[in-house]
Amino acid sequence: MKRLFDKDTWQEIFGSIQKNKIRTIITMIGVLWGIFIYITLSGTSKGLDNGFERQFQSIASNSIFVWAQSTSLPYAGYKSERNITLKIHDADVLKKKVKDIKFIAPRIVAGVFGSPGGNIVRGTKTGTYSVYGEYPEYIKIATSKIYDGGRFINESDIKYERKVCVIGERTQLELFEEEEDPIGKFISINKINFRVVGVHKFVQGGGFGDDGDIYIPFATFKKIFNTGDDVAFFMIAANENADGIKVEKDVKATLKEIHKIDPNDERAIGGFNLGEIFRKTMNFANGLTFLSLVVGIATILAGIIGIGNILLISVKERTKEIGIRRALGATPSEVRSQIILESVFLTILSGIIGIILGALVLYGINAATIDQTDFPYTNPTVPIPYVLGALGLMVILGTLIGIIPAQRAVSIKPIDALREE
């Protein structure tokens, strides 16, 4: 140990490393490449990981959609192929029966699932857009943002059946002049005037919907479109630590009970579990991280074996030098530790250069993709424990691999070494 911190030891090591610069450089490239691959891969997979997470940000990652279709089994005296429509008071029952529901937003829509959209007119501009009837809960589940200055539908909008609407980015673009503030302006939906109270920012994510959607209070919707208590689908957010799959199951069972559907009817109630999709995607990302870890470590390993190989050759080349050193009084342990230290030093030095190069490449990729919202790639980083772990691994492997040439060097008798011309 004392030897490790001795200036002279390092001078000896630098001396012998500098002696053959090309050989040293080629040796180092092996490990450098390994750690470079390791850092770039794990950084990239972390970037993808972050990217996926970002894409799911628009919708709470534990949200579930449920809707009704026609039954596939006869039950309780009803025949099969009966059309089921969800009702607004189902929400209260669900909330009471399924404890893990955090928010539930009944939604109804004109313009998707084959129904005609709303005819929107503003002055001379017209268009057809999907119109949603909303409860304020929606904004808590779908974490869409409303642009500054606007708001979403609130409780009193529902209570007083106000004719207010939240429009999409595209709607704004198509119906309003550039630089014109749409807040407070009126648009007509199916010949009824609505005041614009907000513009929602569209984020690509799970579910459906687009940047042209118009949201109006649920209560207002049902009057205009004459939909009564019908609900197109429920959007449900489960509690943070609840099991999303179980919540989905419970919700479906409850709905089947309410609407007198055979509990075994798989078709009547449809569901889409974003949390499940999110979990699968994250599993994929974790798989990628694991893969990059394995590939990276394997590459480092190959590089370090290369160092061992080159040192073995170098020991052969330096047989005579080692013989001279031993004739002059170098003990076997001194020879051994010098060669092991050379191995470790080369490994760490090339490791550090590899880490720096890898970091530069990650920085470059990040700079190139920072403006691309479609590409799931954000903030590629390598956790510090990964870096330190790799360095630690390299020290250990560098030592182990250095033992082989060191042992070879020690096994050469000084007399044989000196005889070699």
Place this chain on the structure above:
Amino acid sequence: MISIKDLHKSYKMGSNSLHVLKGINFEVEEGELVAIMGSSGSGKSTLLNILGMLDLLDKGSYELDGVPIKDLNETKAANYRNKFLGFVFQSFNLINYKTALENVTLPLYYQGVKRKERDAEALKYLEDVGLKEWATHLPSELSGGQNQRVAIARALVSKPKVLLADEPTGALDSNTSKEVMALIQDINKNGKTILIVTHEEDIAKMCSRIVRLKDGVIVEDKKNKMIKAI
């Protein structure tokens, strides 16, 4: 200084055994300059290797300055070599990527001497062999004679009890040989015990005692009237 009794050494060559040294008895007093002569295969190099603890003896005893040299393992041998012996080789055996000074400091490095002291000490010895100005030169930038003088400085820097030289002039021309021998005689005059293995008569005549080996035994051991090299 050196005392050898009934020394035997043989080498295994496949199934055959080659008996190289067949019972050598040999004493060297302090301050002697001994030439060990013999044709190739006479066992003179083997004898020197055993004296230099580079090789182990099979039978017999070896004492160096009253210290019995036995039960040698590599570490012990390395420490003895470092403390007791200085080596000069036919092919100089300098480390080619180290300067003259660095080569000379090497034995002190293995003794654990601090860098500054080491450099000062080594420079003194380089001055003694007349190469102070060449201290920062690599072996490849020096002539054969200069290289051998660096090697001699290196052998002396650890203040060994005995200097062992294996054909020190073997790679040098006759003029340079004389210069190197003059240096060796100088060192001997200052009291150092020196053993030289050589096959050249005129080199042997520059020593104070000549030991002749033939087929692994000493055939002649006589005092010699030392001829001055220069």
